[in-house]
Amino acid sequence: MPGTLPLRQYDLVLCDIDGCLVSEGQEAFDLRALALVREHNRLAVERGDRPLVTVCSGRPQPFAESMCRLIGNMLMPCVCENGAWVYHPGTNVYELDPAISPAHLEAVGELSRWARLQFGPHGVTQQPGKTASVTLFHRDTAYLRGEVFPAVAAHCEAMRWPFRVSMTWLYINCDLTHVSKGTGLDRLLKGANLPKSRLAGIGDTTGDLCIAQRVAHFACPSNAAAAIKEHAHYISPKPEAEGVVDILARLVG
Ligand SMILES: [Mg+2]
Structure with missing residues (x-):
């Protein structure tokens, strides 16, 4: 039918x-x-x-x-x-x-602040509009991938911040691990x-x-x-x- x-x-x-x-x-x-x-x-x-x-x-x-x-x-x-x-x-x-708690959002704020102080002077910017993650950009993708990415990943690990740090084609994404x-x-x-x-x-x-x-x-x-x-x-x-x-x-x- x-x-x-x-x-x-x-x-x-x-x-x-x-x-x-x-x-x-x-x-x-x-x-x-x-x-x-x-x-x-x-x-x-x-x-x-x-x-x-x-x-x-x-x-x-x-x-x-x-x-x-x-x-x-x-x-x-x-x-x-x-x-x-x-x-x-x-x-x-x-x-x-x-599953995103106020403590998670505080960690997002801390990471954002650290990245701004550490890499802001080198021209690394943060994508506006994100509220529960941090996304970093630099017009020199080789610098972003080669220097910023490993430093961010290592710092998150050292601080025991709950982030998964990954690269897209042009950005570093720091997302809550869960x-x-x-x-x-x-x-x-x-x-x-x-x-x-x-x-x-x-x-x-x-x-x-x-x-x-x-x-x-x-x-x-x-x-x-x-x-x-x-x-x-x-x-x-x-x-x-x-x-x-x-x-x-x-x-x-
Ligand atoms: Mg895509």
């Missing part, structure tokens, strides 16, 4: 932002491609023949909220700040991970009541392994790191947002 079978194989796509929907570097948005993602989401709602796309990102909440509005996802929550926040675009509800895109997704998925079999994911770095592990179908744009491509069921021949559009086209029921 028509209407008794699901029209689509997956209900939701968990999509990283940097290196997927937008360039991690300082490049303008690919509005042509992003408009196609928005159209995909419009049809997902209207026809139910394709999965809705939401975002799962290390970016602060305001950036993730903007991306949700841009791609027309006002129905499903998104993961921001590497799991510290789950944000609901439709209802404007912000949920900080309840919080990740994975824990953020677990919170999102628990609320959405969606099993793994109904989920697809898109990512470009090993930070997105958390996405790959929670979905039945994982895909990468062509620019993705080799270490995460190993986990992909499909690798698009196209980069970034164009790659996302190509990946989504294959998920239409």
Whole structure:
């Protein structure tokens, strides 16, 4: 009987932002491609023949909220700040991970202060808008990776601060050890009541392994790191947002 079978194989796509929907570097948005993602989401709602796309990102909440509005996802929550926040675009509800205590937030403040004093004079800046993590940037990525990264990791260990220090393409992320895109997704998925079999994911770095592990179908744009491509069921021949559009086209029921 028509209407008794699901029209689509997956209900939701968990999509990283940097290196997927937008360039991690300082490049303008690919509005042509992003408009196609928005159209995909419009049809997902209207026809139910394709999965809705939401975002799962290390970016602060305001950036993730903007991306949700841009791609027309006002129905499903998104993961921001590497799991510290789950944000609901439709209802404007912000949920900080309840496992983040005032003591954890104090440690974030201490790390931020130390990094500002230690590396601020050398031109290292901190990404504004983060509330439960610290993200460091320097225009000389080799300096950031070669000198700042090991110093930050060693200091966190020496101070017994509860941070996981990792590099993206251009940033150092210091996230609370018990919080990740994975824990953020677990919170999102628990609320959405969606099993793994109904989920697809898109990512470009090993930070997105958390996405790959929670979905039945994982895909990468062509620019993705080799270490995460190993986990992909499909690798698009196209980069970034164009790659996302190509990946989504294959998920239409
Ligand atoms: Mg990325």
